[in-house]
Amino acid sequence: MPQAQILSKNQQVVFEIIEKAKGPLKAYSILYDVQKKGIRAPLQVYRALDKLLELGKIHKIESKNAFVACKNSNCEITKATAFSICEKCEKVTEINNSKLSNYLSAFKDSTGMKYSKYNLEFFGLCKKCK
Amino acid sequence: MPQAQILSKNQQVVFEIIEKAKGPLKAYSILYDVQKKGIRAPLQVYRALDKLLELGKIHKIESKNAFVACKNSNCEITKATAFSICEKCEKVTEINNSKLSNYLSAFKDSTGMKYSKYNLEFFGLCKKCK
DNA sequence: TAACAAGCCGTTATATTATAACATTTTTAT
DNA sequence: ATAAAAATGTTATAATATAACGGCTTGTTA
Ligand SMILES: [Zn+2]
Ligand SMILES: [Zn+2]
Ligand SMILES: [Zn+2]
Ligand SMILES: [Zn+2]
Numbered sequence: 001m002p003q004a005q006i007l008s009k010n011q012q013v014v015f016e017i018i019e020k021a022k023g024p025l026k027a028y029s030i031l032y033d034v035q036k037k038g039i040r041a042p043l044q045v046y047r048a049l050d051k052l053l054e055l056g057k058i059h060k061i062e063s064k065n066a067f068v069a070c071k072n073s074n075c076e077i078t079k080a081t082a083f084s085i086c087e088k089c090e091k092v093t094e095i096n097n098s099k100l101s102n103y104l105s106a107f108k109d110s111t112g113m114k115y116s117k118y119n120l121e122f123f124g125l126c127k128k129c130k
Numbered sequence: 131m132p133q134a135q136i137l138s139k140n141q142q143v144v145f146e147i148i149e150k151a152k153g154p155l156k157a158y159s160i161l162y163d164v165q166k167k168g169i170r171a172p173l174q175v176y177r178a179l180d181k182l183l184e185l186g187k188i189h190k191i192e193s194k195n196a197f198v199a200c201k202n203s204n205c206e207i208t209k210a211t212a213f214s215i216c217e218k219c220e221k222v223t224e225i226n227n228s229k230l231s232n233y234l235s236a237f238k239d240s241t242g243m244k245y246s247k248y249n250l251e252f253f254g255l256c257k258k259c260k
Numbered sequence: 261t262a263a264c265a266a267g268c269c270g271t272t273a274t275a276t277t278a279t280a281a282c283a284t285t286t287t288t289a290t
Numbered sequence: 291a292t293a294a295a296a297a298t299g300t301t302a303t304a305a306t307a308t309a310a311c312g313g314c315t316t317g318t319t320a
Contacts, residue, residue, distance in 0.1 A: 062192035084243055095239055109225055113214055115254040124245040
């Protein structure tokens, strides 16, 4: 069983902010939030974000340049992500659907290219906004 | 039959650059290319890009902040896009696979949310780079 | 234990991507 | 002809992200 990753101080601080947030956070909004904890520069935030992404503890919502904590029991699968995004209230949910992930992981295009990673973003209206 | 959209001058200029390109282009690289045609400011480029996106003549590769011409016979379906991206040579191909698009267009998550749009990006190594 | 590598940290400066705000002109539809 | 809608041009600025430099800590190993 793999040892739980120990996060460094800055990584921990940034991760906690993202984990507690109700929705995706932008890098500079994270920076603002962590200033009281002594993190002052964008680069400090971006470095923590990079590491957390690499570990699969967070994901980036590409269409929003924002970050969310992984909701799939600390996703080893930073390589296979799918999100649902409400176009009205901006609510983002990580989709955890094994049929979908199996389908996409097995997908091969006509050129025979085999993929090692994918990211899927669905857009629509959530229950509340519909 | 819907009349072919007539592009304005700036839209046409920007579109031609993207269409002729061998790969995805970034906004400021487009700006550089079109300066000889009298387009001087970022906004002029971004406005053209916005319109072209809306028309489905181009798509944005979110993970790269770059733009490609639509290869699916001028995609009415700017709402259902899928790309394959080589992580080594950066080659990007628009995937045109009806099984995949049917599957994704019909996808419903556990909350019953129905989607009006999606974007999927696959990453891997292309034939050449493999 | 010396010395080396790897990872993390802090700081300043700068690059890259994108939009705000305002004034004007062109195109389209009535 | 008139009014509404779309496109243009320009300046300034906002938002997102990385480069470059130097130092500190920790664990490995010669
Ligand atoms: Zn996850
Ligand atoms: Zn909503
Ligand atoms: Zn297309
Ligand atoms: Zn390649």
